[in-house]
Amino acid sequence: xxxxxxxxxGTLAKRYAKERRFRMLGMISVFLGLLFLVVLLLGILFKAAxxxxxxxxxxDMNYDADSLGVGTNPSIKELEGANYRGLIRNxxxxxxxxxxxxxxxRELAALISGSAEYQIRDALxxxxxLLNNNARVQVLLDDDVDTYLKNNTHSGRVNExxxxxxxxxxxxxxxxxxxxxxxxxxxxxxxxxxAGLLGATMGSLYALTICLLVSFPIGVMAAIYLEEFAPKxxxxxxxxxxxxxxxxxxxxVFGLLGLAVxxxxxxxxxxxxxxxxxxxxxLTLPTIIIASRSxxxxxxxxxxxxxxxxxxxxMQTVFQHVVPLAMPGILTGAIIGSARALxxxxxxxxxxxxxxxxxxxxxxTDASTVLPIQIFLWADSPERAFIxxxxxxxxxxxxxxxxxxxLAIWLRKRFEKxx
Amino acid sequence: MESKIDISDHxxxxxxxELEDLRNQVMEMxxxxxxxxxxxxxxxxxxxxxxxxKVASADDEVNAxxxxxxxxxxxxxxxRQPAASDLRLVLxxxxxxxxxxRVGDEAEKLGxxxxxxxxxxxxxxxxxxxxxxxxxxxxxxxxxxDAFIRMDVQSxxxxxxxxxxxxxxxxSIMRQLTSxxxxxxxxxxxxxxxxxxxxALERIGDHAKNICEYVVYLVKGExxxxxxxxxxxxxxxxxxxx
Amino acid sequence: MATENAEExxxxxxxxxxxxxxxxxxxxxEQKFALRNVDxxxxxxxxxxxxxxxxxxxxxxxxxxxxxxGKSTFLRVLNRMNDTIDICRVSGDIRLDGEDIYxxxxxxxxxxxxxxxxxxxxxxxPKSIYDNVAYGPKLHGLASSRAExxxxxxxxxxxxxLLKEVENRLDEPGTGLSGGQQQRxxxxxxxxxxxxxxxxDEPASALDPIxxxxxxxxxxxxxxxxxxxxxxxxxxxxxRISQRTAYFHLGKLVEMGPTEKIFTNPDHTLxxxxxxxxxx
Ligand SMILES: Nc1ncnc2c1ncn2[C@@H]1O[C@H](COP(=O)(O)OP(=O)(O)OP(=O)(O)O)[C@@H](O)[C@H]1O
Ligand SMILES: [Mg+2]
Numbered sequence: 001x002x003x004x005x006x007x008x009x010g011t012l013a014k015r016y017a018k019e020r021r022f023r024m025l026g027m028i029s030v031f032l033g034l035l036f037l038v039v040l041l042l043g044i045l046f047k048a049a050x051x052x053x054x055x056x057x058x059x060d061m062n063y064d065a066d067s068l069g070v071g072t073n074p075s076i077k078e079l080e081g082a083n084y085r086g087l088i089r090n091x092x093x094x095x096x097x098x099x100x101x102x103x104x105x106r107e108l109a110a111l112i113s114g115s116a117e118y119q120i121r122d123a124l125x126x127x128x129x130l131l132n133n134n135a136r137v138q139v140l141l142d143d144d145v146d147t148y149l150k151n152n153t154h155s156g157r158v159n160e161x162x163x164x165x166x167x168x169x170x171x172x173x174x175x176x177x178x179x180x181x182x183x184x185x186x187x188x189x190x191x192x193x194x195a196g197l198l199g200a201t202m203g204s205l206y207a208l209t210i211c212l213l214v215s216f217p218i219g220v221m222a223a224i225y226l227e228e229f230a231p232k233x234x235x236x237x238x239x240x241x242x243x244x245x246x247x248x249x250x251x252x253v254f255g256l257l258g259l260a261v262x263x264x265x266x267x268x269x270x271x272x273x274x275x276x277x278x279x280x281x282x283l284t285l286p287t288i289i290i291a292s293r294s295x296x297x298x299x300x301x302x303x304x305x306x307x308x309x310x311x312x313x314x315m316q317t318v319f320q321h322v323v324p325l326a327m328p329g330i331l332t333g334a335i336i337g338s339a340r341a342l343x344x345x346x347x348x349x350x351x352x353x354x355x356x357x358x359x360x361x362x363x364x365t366d367a368s369t370v371l372p373i374q375i376f377l378w379a380d381s382p383e384r385a386f387i388x389x390x391x392x393x394x395x396x397x398x399x400x401x402x403x404x405x406x407l408a409i410w411l412r413k414r415f416e417k418x419x
Numbered sequence: 420m421e422s423k424i425d426i427s428d429h430x431x432x433x434x435x436x437e438l439e440d441l442r443n444q445v446m447e448m449x450x451x452x453x454x455x456x457x458x459x460x461x462x463x464x465x466x467x468x469x470x471x472x473k474v475a476s477a478d479d480e481v482n483a484x485x486x487x488x489x490x491x492x493x494x495x496x497x498x499r500q501p502a503a504s505d506l507r508l509v510l511x512x513x514x515x516x517x518x519x520x521r522v523g524d525e526a527e528k529l530g531x532x533x534x535x536x537x538x539x540x541x542x543x544x545x546x547x548x549x550x551x552x553x554x555x556x557x558x559x560x561x562x563x564x565d566a567f568i569r570m571d572v573q574s575x576x577x578x579x580x581x582x583x584x585x586x587x588x589x590x591s592i593m594r595q596l597t598s599x600x601x602x603x604x605x606x607x608x609x610x611x612x613x614x615x616x617x618x619a620l621e622r623i624g625d626h627a628k629n630i631c632e633y634v635v636y637l638v639k640g641e642x643x644x645x646x647x648x649x650x651x652x653x654x655x656x657x658x659x660x661x
Numbered sequence: 662m663a664t665e666n667a668e669e670x671x672x673x674x675x676x677x678x679x680x681x682x683x684x685x686x687x688x689x690x691e692q693k694f695a696l697r698n699v700d701x702x703x704x705x706x707x708x709x710x711x712x713x714x715x716x717x718x719x720x721x722x723x724x725x726x727x728x729x730x731g732k733s734t735f736l737r738v739l740n741r742m743n744d745t746i747d748i749c750r751v752s753g754d755i756r757l758d759g760e761d762i763y764x765x766x767x768x769x770x771x772x773x774x775x776x777x778x779x780x781x782x783x784x785x786x787p788k789s790i791y792d793n794v795a796y797g798p799k800l801h802g803l804a805s806s807r808a809e810x811x812x813x814x815x816x817x818x819x820x821x822x823l824l825k826e827v828e829n830r831l832d833e834p835g836t837g838l839s840g841g842q843q844q845r846x847x848x849x850x851x852x853x854x855x856x857x858x859x860x861x862d863e864p865a866s867a868l869d870p871i872x873x874x875x876x877x878x879x880x881x882x883x884x885x886x887x888x889x890x891x892x893x894x895x896x897x898x899x900x901r902i903s904q905r906t907a908y909f910h911l912g913k914l915v916e917m918g919p920t921e922k923i924f925t926n927p928d929h930t931l932x933x934x935x936x937x938x939x940x941x
Contacts, residue, residue, distance in 0.1 A: 232747055302784035306847070308745060310797040310854060311774035321786060428939050502896055502924050502936040640926025 044398075048391030050150050054180040054193060055141045057112060057169065061091045061120070063130045072132075079125060084117035088139065095174075096165060107162055111169075113140035115194040138176070143192040143385040149175070157384070183392060187360045188374065192385030195378070197393055199360045203273050203353070203368030204342060204400075206361060210277020211284060211341050216334050218281075219288030220323075223330075226289070227296040228318050247286035254283045255350030263351060270352035271367035279347045284337035291333020295326035328412040335408035339401050345372035371397045426508065434499055438508065441491050442568070445512055445519075448484040449564040452523045455481065456560060456623065459529030460553040463616060466537050474530030481523035488516045504637070511637040515567065518626040518633075522560065525619040525626075532616045539609050548592045549617055555585055556620045556627075563627040566634050575634040578627065579643075585624040592617045684928045685918030687907070689717040692756075693858060693888040694739060699753030701734050701743065708734045712753075712914040714907060716858075721880060721889045723899035723920065726909030727935065732892040733781060735909065736860045739890065740776035741769045757858070774801055777856030779864045781892075783843035785835035785850070790827050793835040793846055794818060797854035813853055820882070821849035822875030840867040848876065852883070859883065861891040865898060877902050896936050900924045908932045 065072055067090060068082040089109050093099060099108050116139035123137060124130050141149070144157040145166060158166070169175050186196025230236045258279035262268045268275045299322050307317040323330075348354070353369050354377065361368035369377070371393065378390040426438040455474055462471035492513050495501060501509050559581055566575040596614045600607050635643045694716040701709035708731045716722050724732045734743070741762060743749040755762050762772055774797075785793050794814045797803075804810035814831070818824040823845040827838070835846050844867055851859060861880075865873045880889055880902050893899050899906050900920055907917040908931070916929040927933045934940065 300784075302780065302782055303786060304745070305742065305780060306784040306786060306850075307796075309740070309742060309773055309778040309780065310800060310850065311770050312800055313770050316800065325787065430938050430940060434938065500897055502900075503927055503933050505937045506925060 044391045044394050048388055048395050051183065051385075051388035051392035052180050053150075053177050054182070055146045055149050056138045056176045056178055057116075057141050058136055058138045058174050058176055059091055059095065060134060060136050061087070062134050063087070063120075063124055063132060065132050068131075070131075074131070076125070076128075079128065079131075080121070082121070084121045084124075088112065088116050088120055095169070104161065107159070108165060111142055111145055111162060111165060113142050113193045114191055115140055115189075138178075140182075140193045141175070143383055146193055147384050149177075183389070187358045188356060188369070188377070189358060190356075192381075192383045192389055195386075195389060197371070197374060197396055199357060200369050200371045200374035200393070201396070202361050203276070204370040206273030206364050206368065207276040207280055207348075207370055208338055208342055210274055210364060211280035212334065212338055214278060214281035215284045215288055215337070219285050219334070219337075220292050220330055222285075223289045223292030223296060224318060224323065227293050228314070228322065243286050243289050247290060250346075251283055251344055252346040252350065254279050255347030257282065258347060259350045269365050269367070271355050271357065271369070272365045273353075273361060273368055273370075274364040275351050276348050276353050276370060277364070279351060280338075280341035280344060283344060283347060284334075284341045287337035287340065288330075288334050291337065292326065292330040295329025295333065296322060298329065299325045324415075328415040331411045331415070332408045335404050335411070339404045339408075342370075342400060342404070343372055343397065345370070345376055348373055371400070426505070437491075437495055437499070438505065441488065441495065441509075441512060444484070444488050444491065445515060446564070446568055448481065448488065448516060448519050449567070451481055451484060452519050452526065453557075453560055453564065455523055455526035456529070456557060459526040459533070460557065462533040463529050463536070464550060464553070466533065468534065468537055471530045471533035471537070475527055475534065478523050478527040481520055485516045485520040488512065504640075507637045507640060511633040514633050515630050518629045522623050522626045525623045528619045529616055532612045532619075535612050536609060539612075548588065548595060549613065549620075552585065552588050552592060552617060552620050555581075555588065556623050559585065559624055559627045563630045563634075566631060570634060570638050572635055572638045575631040575638075578631045579635075582624050582628040585621060589617055589621040589624075683713070683914045683917060685916045685922075686905075687714040687914065687917040689715040689720075691717050693718040693720075693758065694890075695754075695756045695759075696738075697754040699735075699738060699751070699755060701731070701738060701752075702750045703734075703746070704748045708912050709738070710912040714914060714917055716888060716890060717905075718888055719884055719886070720905060721884055721891060721903045723903035723906045724890065724892045724909060725894070725896065725899050725906060725935070726915075728894075730909040731912045732909050733862050736778075736862055736890060736892055739858070739860055740773050740778055742773075742778065744769055774854055775856055776858040776860060777851040777854060778860040779844075779848050779851050779862065781862040781866070783840060783847050783867065785838070785843050785846050787834060787836050789832045790818075790835045790838070790846060791831040794849050794853050797850060801854060803854065817849040817853040818846075820852060820879055821845045822872060822879065823849055841869060841872050844868060845872060845876070848879070852879075856887070858888045858890070861889065863892050863894060866894065873898070896924070908935060910935070 064087065065074070067087045068079075068084070069086075070078045070082050074082070089105075092108060092112060093105060096108060099105055119139050120137050123135070140146075145162070148158045148163070149166070149170075166175070182194050182196045184196060185198055186194055187199030189195040226236065226240065258275060262275045262278055263270060303321050303325065304317055307321050308314075312320065348370055354373050355367060355369065356377070357367050357369055359366070375390055375393045375397065378386045378393060426442065427435045429435050429438075455477060458470050458477075459474045461467060462474055492509050495509055499505070559578060562574060562578045562581075565571070566578060593614065596610050596617070600610050603610075629644070632642075632644050635641065692715045696715070697713045699709055699712045700707065712735065724735065726732050737743045738751055738755065739757075739762075743751055751763060757772070757776065760767060786796065788796070791814055794817050795804075795810055798810060798813050804813055815824060818827065823842060826842060827833075827846075835843065838846060844864060848861075848864060865876050868876060877898065880891070883889060891899075891903065903920045905917060906920045906923040908915045908923065908927070908929070910931050916923065916927055916932045918928070923932060924936060927936065
């Protein structure tokens with residue numbers, strides 16, 4: 001061993017100690033990060049769990065034409081306008097013959113959801129043969145009752161008498177706990193038990209479609225032009241700097257811009273996914289441009305030289321070689337950008353997408369809301385049941401984001417080529 | 420600046436050493452051959468029999484040297500793939516040692532003739548012209564080796580030109596000896612030996628001339644063998660210092 | 662000694678005095694390329710300084726010189742590849758078959774189809790081996806049918822000495838080949854469009870002796886129909902394949918002449934020093 005070997009040996013222990021310390025620090029920070037994430041996720045999951053189930057009341061009922069106030073052979077129109085509320089209430093009263101006071105009757109009727117009459121109506125409309133026949137129907141219980149049943153605690157929102165009725169019903173096996181379909185099939189509602197996310201989800205999808213349709217082609221084209229064709233001068237530098245700055249502009253500013261330009265100047269409809277998508281497109285454009293440019297830049301110049309050297313024109317070189325090679329990076333950028341847009345609430349508040357909308361939107365111009373805003377709205381609602389619903393909506397949003405990121409990774413893996 | 424070909428400034432030190440060593444070996448061989456010639460002449464003139472025996476047998480050493488140098492040249496060709504002046508140096512050396520070996524052979528002959536003449540009681544000392552020729556050839560060989568080691572084109576060309584004088588001298592010796600043989604046919608055998616000795620010396624002159632031509636090739640990159648020197652001299656008038 | 666100094670001067674061109682004046686025979690009677698007073702700048706870096714030379718039809722010219730002396734730059738002047746570098750400026754008179762290639766009327770796309778290039782580093786497209794070779798012919802519409810294209814691809818691969826190795830995997834990616842195979846693929850790709858002139862930038866630097874021999878044989882064979890300019894760092898290779906050799910030094914053409922002459926008895930001390938491995 002020569003002298004240097006000895007010296008190096010002396011420093012080795014120190015170096016390894018340093019390395020170990022650094023690794024420890026790294027592991028601690030990763031662990032802390034994961035811990036926070038797990039706590040957050042578990043918290044949300046735990047809170048959201050009740051929102052995924054609901055209590056139903058199953059009772060036998062006769063679609064009595066008299067009670068409904070329709071003739072023996074009613075038209076669809078007649079059936080639609082029939083007195084279902086009376087029918088369902090009477091059915092419920094029949095279960096508790098001892099209740100005679102009007103006050104008590106009202107409290108008894110409050111056990112079932114206000115949407116119960118629509119449920120039995122829809123059942124009849126779907127199958128008119130049920131008229132004057134017996135059927136076992138399943139109707140929603142009121143959210144307060146639902147909350148009471150889920151927690152089994154007194155919250156003051158149901159009184160003693162109601163509790164005893166509920167217990168009676170429960171003992172007779174009429175109360176059932178089932179999956180909360182409404183969460184995924186309904187639009188928003190004032191009543192938590194029938195409020196759902198479909199409206200917001202569709203709103204988000206419409207907005208996202210517009211956003212991608214607008215920002216992807218424009219962003220990619222802008223990136224290609226800036227990277228491959230633009231002359232290098234002060235103007236282009238200025239544009240570059242501005243694009244980078246744009247990516248850092250607070251998103252609410254884009255909302256203000258959308259309000260001023262799309263609503264006030266162009267007179268587009270308020271609360272429409274079309275406008276939301278356009279605003280989100282403005283928001284994602286810088287991200288897509290920056291990501292696409294760096295993807296294009298990372299295509300090795302030797303590929304360009306190879307194509308040009310064979311006599312390909314600039315255009316052919318770019319579109320036959322550079323862009324396909326940059327595609328995974330571009331797609332990743334676009335998806336990450338739109339994932340950000342999907343989670344964005346602030347700019348959409350400015351263009352009225354915060355309105356309370358019950359109907360599920362059926363087009364780009366129907367008024368609607370989006371998932372993050374739905375979360376915001378529910379978080380703001382007083383009903384206790386909405387606490388769990390908020391968390392449930394958050395989970396749905398997170399699942400969406402995870403899917404999009406997964407898609408980004410998959411696309412990259414799929415299209416990635418080595419060179 | 421001594422000479423335009425400097426073999427000691429390659430980036431590879433080992434290459435420098437190899438070429439230097441090669442050149443030294445050639446010089447050693449040259450020295451060996453020079454001594455052989457000297458001894459041969461001395462043996463011839465002084466009828467020094469032990470010396471003559473030595474000359475006759477020492478040629479093996481020269482031959483061994485030639486083989487050793489040859490091997491080194493091959494190694495350098497294989498490992499270094501020399502170009503330009505280095506290539507010419509190696510090529511010149513390969514050819515030079517060939518000529519040197521032949522000079523050695525001729526010197527060996529001188530030794531053998533000395534023994535033969537002694538056995539027949541003849542003395543070369545009677546032939547002053549041979550003595551003269553021997554001196555000239557020795558000078559020529561030593562100048563040749565000098566020109567080679569210094570890569571001196573001027574001196575090489577002068578030496579090439581001096582070969583003509585040697586040829587003339589040989590011609591006159593031949594005339595003399597011919598008339599002698601006609602006068603005294605009883606000594607034809609001895610006289611013939613003397614003639615052969617002169618012939619050997621003349622051959623050595625030719626070999627020296629060859630080596631000088633290699634020096635010109637090595638330095639100028641032009642082959643002057645079998646062509647007239649005149650053309651070269653016309654092209655490079657500065658070479659002619661006479 | 663006065664005489665020896667005189668001899669010295671006439672013998673070898675003196676380094677300081679004569680750098681800039683090309684020595685040797687850089688001009689030819691017949692010209693494929695005729696270059697006069699070519700200068701190339703990268704920004705302020707004067708990378709090629711006043712170089713004039715001819716390249717004769719059907720000859721192989723070797724460009725040699727130390728790293729960074731401008732060989733690649735000069736080669737790229739010949740097919741206007743330098744156009745793609747923003748800071749690069751080229752001036753001088755450069756003619757291919759008498760046409761000024763830097764003239765406005767000259768289409769660089771057409772020029773590059775006529776003057777093909779093999780680059781210093783192998784750069785196959787991340788496509789299949791077949792598509793790599795077929796790209797050029799398809800681009801220029803050189804094949805009228807699939808069978809014809811197949812034929813071009815196979816002969817090109819064969820001439821580049823690669824067909825045997827890849828015959829059964831033409832649809833595998835070209836980037837999956839070894840470095841030497843990639844380089845031969847790039848050569849096949851270049852000859853597939855049958856350019857008039859082929860520029861090669863150290864095509865054999867990553868090849869084994871057999872592959873190198875195949876390429877050198879190809880170059881020899883191509884010489885019958887094409888003109889070839891090749892940059893190489895292997896003196897032996899330059900000596901083996903070229904008819905004339907040009908030695909570059911610090912952006913200048915120091916010496917150009919018949920290859921035998923350059924490698925046995927160059928006129929310039931710099932050339933001599935370079936090819937014999939001496940300190941400059
Ligand atoms: N794209 C470029 N931008 C700026 N300067 C460049 C560029 N390409 C080459 N140069 C400069 O031009 C000079 C010549 O480079 P070039 O690539 O022609 O050298 P070369 O002789 O091919 O070297 P090598 O043998 O290492 O390939 C170098 O000084 C280099 O720094
Ligand atoms: Mg280069």
